[in-house]
Amino acid sequence: AQSVSQHNHHVILSEAASLELGCNYSYGGTVNLFWYVQYPGQHLQLLLKYFSGDPLVKGIKGFEAEFIKSKFSFNLRKPSVQWSDTAEYFCAVNAQGYSTLTFGKGTMLLVSP
Amino acid sequence: DARVTQTPRHKVTEMGQEVTMRCQPILGHNTVFWYRQTMMQGLELLAYFRNRAPLDDSGMPKDRFSAEMPDATLATLKIQPSEPRDSAVYFCASGLVLGREGTGNEQFFGPGTRLTVL
Incomplete structure (x- = not known):
């Protein structure tokens, strides 16, 4: 069975x-x-998704993620965060042959103005 | 703008009472999922249906939880009797899963039902 690990439970950043x-x-x-x-x-709500092709995918609100197959990673990035990005972020994987998504535990992001 | 809808949005009940949560998936989606979200456990898959047939309900406590899809526009999750440990937010999601192997696609989540069992 697949599993997903999100390394940071809480992240606090300043705007920008x-x-x-x-x-x-x-x-x-x-x-x-x-x-x-x-x-x-x-x-x-869905931010972005990767199915195939270019491993660098762009999503809504300036977010992007890079799939590195050799590292089994799919890190989420944004060059400059805003206060409105304060939210919880979940990574999820769907393995071929399975209908379901396996979610990580989530990372709570707090952006201070 | 197609959306998954859930009712009720909030439910407060007493231990031992029956609770029924309803979900209307997006029209045309063939797969419906029920999740439970708590601070301790995060997002847990309880059950899911494809073309109204239950495919997996191994995440549900069988003695008190039941999930059904009476028709393509309605999915229900019932707890009887409810217990304080059932307090959580219950999300319904729907998606269009294609292909013989049933590899999943993105899921669209409803607003959730926040359940409090006293």
Whole structure:
């Protein structure tokens, strides 16, 4: 079975700082990868996804993520965060042949103005 | 703008009472998922359906939880009897899963039902 590890449970940044959230998965086969964001009191929304092709994917709100197959990683980045990026971020993996997503525990990002 | 809807948004009940949560998936989606989110456990998959048929409910406590899809526009999650440890946010998500192997696609989440069992 696949698993997802998000290294940081909490991250605190000042506005305009750069962001990188780590995500590693364990599965030896083909995967689809996702980052979801959950703003306070809201539901999960898709930030970006990787299925195939260019390993650097761009999502909404200036976020991007890079799939490095050799490292089983799919880290999320943003060059300059804003206060409105305060939210919880979830990495998820879907392994080929499975209908379900396996989610990481989430990383809570707090951006101070 | 197609969305997953869930009712009720908030539910406060007493231990032992029955709780029913409802979900309307996005029209055309063939797969519906039920998740539970808590601070301690994070996001847990409880059950999911494909074309209204239950595929996996191994994440659910079988003695008190049940999930059904009476029709393509309605999924229900029922807890009977409810217990304080069931307090959580319950999310429904839907997606369009294609292919013989059923490899998943992105999932669209509803707003959740925040359940408090006293």
